[in-house]
Amino acid sequence: MRIFSDRWFALNSSIGRRTLSVFLIAALVPSISITLLANYTNDKNNDEHLLVRLQNDSHSLGLALLSQLRTSNELLTLAITDSFDPETMTIDGGNLAPIFDKLDFRYLESQTKNDLSKILIDDSKVSDEKYISIAVPIDKDLQTENLFLVGRLDSEFIWNMAELVGNNNSCIFLRDGTRLFCANNNMPPIESKSLDINTSRTGIFEWKTNADTWQTAYWELFLTGQFDAQTWIITQTIADSPNEFWSMFSRGDYIQILLILVLLPLLAATIHIRKTMQPIDGLMAGVKRIARHDHSQQIAESGPLEFARLARSINTMSSNISSQIKTLHSFSEIDRILLSKKDLGSVCQLLIQLLVGNKELSQAMVVLLDTPTSCKANVYKNIPGTMSIENIKCNLTEPDIANLKKMEHSDSIQADLLPDEIRLLLETDRNTAAYPVHVNNLMRAFIVISADDNKISSIFTELLEGSLERLALALETIERHRKLEFQASRDELPQLANKRLLAKRVDQALVNSTNGDFAGTLLYIDLDFFKSINDIAGHIAGDRALNLIGQRIKRTFSSSTTVARIGGDEFAVFLPQMANKTRVAEAADEIIHALRQPINLAGIEHQLGASIGIARLPEDGKDLEELLFKADLAMYEAKKAGRNTWRYYQPKMKETVQARVSFETELRKAVENEEFTLYV
Known part of the structure; x- marks a missing residue:
């Protein structure tokens, strides 16, 4: 047997794999977290030292440039003597040759009262290079302009200062954002708003391009004390590259720590999983048999107490499933019989x-x-x-x-x-x-x-x-x-709904009502004196009379109103969404008027009437049966009032009926128990 087989490690089981994964995660997470924290702290310290060095470099470059400008200014000033002749002034072979590459004379406006030298910025006509010139006043015109000796500084002399600090991303800007010089022309240009610094003379700011983030240290070189010129801003820039996660693994001490923290939990996890999986194997085999609908063999209830209890529960479940399957087969057969x-x-x-x-x-x-x-x-x-x-x-x-x-x-x-x-x-x-x-x-x-x-x-x-x-x-x-x-063998009155359809219309009206608000009104109609037609003219004539009565009621309303025959000489009319009691009363009066008209059957006129009980949905009931019960109580009140009239249902009507029924029950019991005494 191989020592490091999948089964020994329990990797052939999803439970074993999950447990092993948990142990590995528990070991890896803290160790990697500690490593990341140490790496982050180290990188942060390095970044801070680098930014300090950038500030120092920009400061050093600024001082070097200021020294060069002062030296250039002094040389030009010394060149102006009593025997100074502007026409014969040259730089060939003199002390000015390494510093200036061109001399000329210009009349320039003076912006100061101290006759300071000027620093002029000249654009090259053949390239983007900026030339720096120093203009020293020769004599003063009392009008508007002075005569200046202008020396253009040699580019190699003035701009090689950036190489002294060892950073090829050195740049020099004017306060207005004009770039005078950059050692690296491929570096993305710094936005003018980034140079608009008013809070301090020196500092660091961060700016971004589409792909990179940059850190720039700056130092302001103030020239206004010695020259008639704008302030220069000296910058040193580096790319802010993100920390590489995998770089920390190149250090041997981190690898040793990770190996120790991972291998020890791995060994403990392997031993624990192996002990756990031995009884689980038997449980899994039993569950697989149940999944195949094989309930003939039960799982051995052995091993630790927890696994024995689990095996007992699985065996009980298997017995129940077997019984339920048999039951479902029988019920399925019953359903088939009912359908066939x-x-x-x-x-x-x-x-x-x-x-x-x-x-x-x-x-x-x-x-x-x-x-x-x-x-x-x-x-x-x-x-x-x-x-x-x-x-x-x-x-x-x-x-x-x-x-x-x-x-x-x-x-x-x-x-x-x-x-x-x-x-x-x-x-x-x-x-x-x-x-x-x-x-x-x-x-x-x-x-x-x-x-x-x-x-x-x-x-x-x-x-x-x-x-x-x-x-x-x-x-x-x-x-x-x-x-x-039974219903298929009976003929209904023509064009009248039956009770089932009426119940459906009532339910639909209740569903269509908003938040259980008023849904409709039910009129329960009971014919008065209808029995006389059956007694005098027979039941066939009575059926003809019911047909005529149904047509009269239906003609009273629109086609959207449901008119139904409830049974015998009882009819019902459902008025959906009709909440106006005045309109309902008018409809009831129209029905009574229509039914009071004589009916001619075989040459004999019969006079009928109608008593109507009214109930409201859902105020008096939430289904047809309850509405009919309440409307029936109201109808009997209409009969008591003299017939050919209508009454709305009132809660006291139900109480009156209940009291009468209770009294009749007590009276019947008293008669049965001989509780009455006759006095003569």
Whole structure:
């Protein structure tokens, strides 16, 4: 076996690689930080020394230039003697030859009263070179100009001073930014605003070009005390190059420190990872089996306590996943049955097989009620100890129905409240539990299970909850299918909405309202004296009358208003966004007026009327059922007021009805308990 194999270092595992990376980072970060700090401190000190040297160089260059200018001025002044003849003055072979390369005479204006020499700046006509000339006054004109002896300094004499400081980036500027001389013509020009320095005679400033940053030390050479001239600014410039990160690794001491700080944590990390990965290998193999849907083998619960607990948790998870997969397959089959043939019997059989397949159960039963108040029940159950399913028809007694009704809103049904015929079908030596299935808040079925006493508490799991949900879904689907078949075999009144469409329009109006504000008004219409038409002319004539009444109501409103028949001789009108009570009252009066007109059926005129209850959305209710309930209460108040009128719903109406119902209930109980006494 190789000593330094990937497995020994645990590099074949992502956990090992991550742990090793953390150790390496923990070693590298502080060591590199210390190295960077030391390198930064060293570079900073070097930069400070370099800037001081630049300032000294600019100062030295300025003093050298000032000395040269003074020497040149003195030589020119000494040349002017009593026998001085401007016409014969030459520089060939004299003391002026190494300093001046040209002499001439000029009349110049004098800006000072002390007759100081002038320093003149002449531009070359053949190059960008600037010539420096010294002008010494010869005699003074009393008018405006003086006669000056002008000597142009030799360029080699005046500008070789920059080489004395050993910096090829030396430059000389005037205060206005004019560049007199630069030792390096390839250096980017310094901006004039950078030279506008008013705070000190000497200093350092930083300036940038597109690619580089420069450090410039400057020193001002004041000439106004000895010459009639501008101030000169002497500069020394270097490029401010960034510190190179990798340069520090060229030093051997840094490499030694880094090796020590990295190798020691690496050794400790390797030992720790190796000990950790041995039990993890078994866990990873078990997880991979689970990922392949192989739940036949469990992980050995060995090793340290933490890993044993983890193995136990993974084994539990594997068992749960296996059970859930089986459950999902069964539920998928139930869904397929519901989508294809809507066979409630097949659904019940699959549910029983699914429940009994759980080894904790010995028996499962599904009891279907024809209707919530029906005495007939259809029972599906397995033969105890087997997977065989049998179907039994049972007749329930009225006490049985009453007992079930008591448990209608409970999550479970007590075993002693189950119908006698159902209990006879169960094993007597088992613990029994029953769970109701509700459809539209009514009990339509219940599931009964039997198990050992010590296992019944663990049955109510996702398996049972899913079974209850699937049975409820099956009942709802079949009930909905029956209703659709019923509605398809009946003719509605022409051009009138039904209750479902009305509910949809109410819900849509509520959604369209802003922040739950007013959404619409519902008018609930009940015909007065309609029963007389059925009694006199028959139900066929009554249907014709309902058609005529529906058309009259619909003609009263625009096409955007929903007019619906609720049932029998009851109609409803929904007015979305109509909040004006005056307009609503006018609409109600128009309906009453239209319905009071006589109806001619087979030559006989029938006089009808209408009582209308009004409810507002969402003030009086947030769905159609609640609005109809409130509007119905208001409609009865309209009938009490003499019919052919309307009333808005008021909260006290509900309180009045509740009080009447409560009084009737108490009165009925008093009669049943013989609490009345007759006095003669």
